Amino acid sequence: MTTARDPRFVAALAERVQGSVRPDDLLSRWSTYRIGGPATVLMPAQAEDVAVAVRFANEAGVPWFALGLGSNLLFPDDGLDALVIRIGKGLDRMVEQAGEWTLGAGLPAPLAAKRTAAAGWGGIHKMVGVPGSVGGGIVMNAGCHGAEWRDTVVRLLVMDASGAERVVWAADAGFSYRRSALGHVVVLEATVALAQEDATHLEAETESLYRWRKDGTPFNQPCCGSVFQNPVLPESWPDGHPRTSGQCIEAAGLKGLRVGGVEVSPMHANYFVNVGDGTAADVMALMRRVRHDVEARWGVNLIPEVKLIGRDGQVAALAP
Numbered sequence: 001m002t003t004a005r006d007p008r009f010v011a012a013l014a015e016r017v018q019g020s021v022r023p024d025d026l027l028s029r030w031s032t033y034r035i036g037g038p039a040t041v042l043m044p045a046q047a048e049d050v051a052v053a054v055r056f057a058n059e060a061g062v063p064w065f066a067l068g069l070g071s072n073l074l075f076p077d078d079g080l081d082a083l084v085i086r087i088g089k090g091l092d093r094m095v096e097q098a099g100e101w102t103l104g105a106g107l108p109a110p111l112a113a114k115r116t117a118a119a120g121w122g123g124i125h126k127m128v129g130v131p132g133s134v135g136g137g138i139v140m141n142a143g144c145h146g147a148e149w150r151d152t153v154v155r156l157l158v159m160d161a162s163g164a165e166r167v168v169w170a171a172d173a174g175f176s177y178r179r180s181a182l183g184h185v186v187v188l189e190a191t192v193a194l195a196q197e198d199a200t201h202l203e204a205e206t207e208s209l210y211r212w213r214k215d216g217t218p219f220n221q222p223c224c225g226s227v228f229q230n231p232v233l234p235e236s237w238p239d240g241h242p243r244t245s246g247q248c249i250e251a252a253g254l255k256g257l258r259v260g261g262v263e264v265s266p267m268h269a270n271y272f273v274n275v276g277d278g279t280a281a282d283v284m285a286l287m288r289r290v291r292h293d294v295e296a297r298w299g300v301n302l303i304p305e306v307k308l309i310g311r312d313g314q315v316a317a318l319a320p
Ligand SMILES: Cc1cc2nc3c(=O)[nH]c(=O)nc-3n(C[C@H](O)[C@H](O)[C@H](O)COP(=O)(O)OP(=O)(O)OC[C@H]3O[C@@H](n4cnc5c(N)ncnc54)[C@H](O)[C@@H]3O)c2cc1C
Pocket: 032, 065, 066, 067, 068, 069, 070, 071, 072, 073, 087, 105, 106, 129, 130, 131, 132, 133, 134, 135, 136, 137, 138, 139, 140, 141, 142, 143, 144, 178, 185, 186, 187, 188, 217, 218, 219, 223, 224, 225, 226, 307
């Protein structure tokens, strides 16, 4: 495997795209955990840059992957060989036509939620407390307060692994709980069907949901939101036993547990916060410890929701 950090690759890519190519960019800057070593990061100015980069990386044998707002990722401490294609400005348009809204993948989801609510369209307004991009929300099928992206998605425009644009209909996106099955693609746009509702009412709801998130979670500390998915429990699960991952972790007495610079949040046990110089190694060690103790106490096998990214940009499993 060739690395995207090779200066010849960086220079040749920079010649081919309109956007900027940032060598040795610290990934801690691009992750809400504020963790991660150096990588080559492309900031595409337009969809064509994504196509050019994907084709060029393929030819050079360099792995690549799309990054949104980095709010559900853990990057390695020693950085990446993969090219990071950071989807943000330039791919953040917002257009309404006959009740269907087309949202650029680089648009922050809270902004899309607020703007559609203010315009009197409901459906994605509950995403106001999910601090990711539209693209990352789609890939994760993110959701909260009972709403998920899959509820509103009609179709997606993606760049496939060969650098060709393709439409994917919602039924073919493989959405499930906090998952999609889009494969190795870059989401460029999502078209969602929203319903016309009273703007004042929607804005009030959006505001109160946002306040609820801020008051109930360590929203402004470096973290990635929920570390583990909520478990699927058997029907025989006794009343009064913890049901969510956060409840299981809290009831195992793990709130406030710290490894290095990372702590199980005393405010919400399924959030691990970087309290200083936390590293990816600290996060993973804490995840292993919590998973072990919850399994021992409640017999529940916690599955990571955060994506652990390996040097090649692929999602890695949490080592035992
Ligand atoms: C404080 C806090 C609260 C949170 N609360 C919630 C919550 O309530 N509900 C919830 O579901 N999540 C929550 N999260 C997690 C996170 O915000 C969501 O998963 C979010 O949708 C991730 O979007 P992102 O742009 O940050 O994606 P990233 O973290 O950048 O990426 C996540 C995955 O999506 C892929 N990806 C990103 N953009 C694209 C693209 N354009 N094309 C192809 N692949 C792409 C990445 O390769 C990666 O596999 C929270 C996180 C934080 C920090």
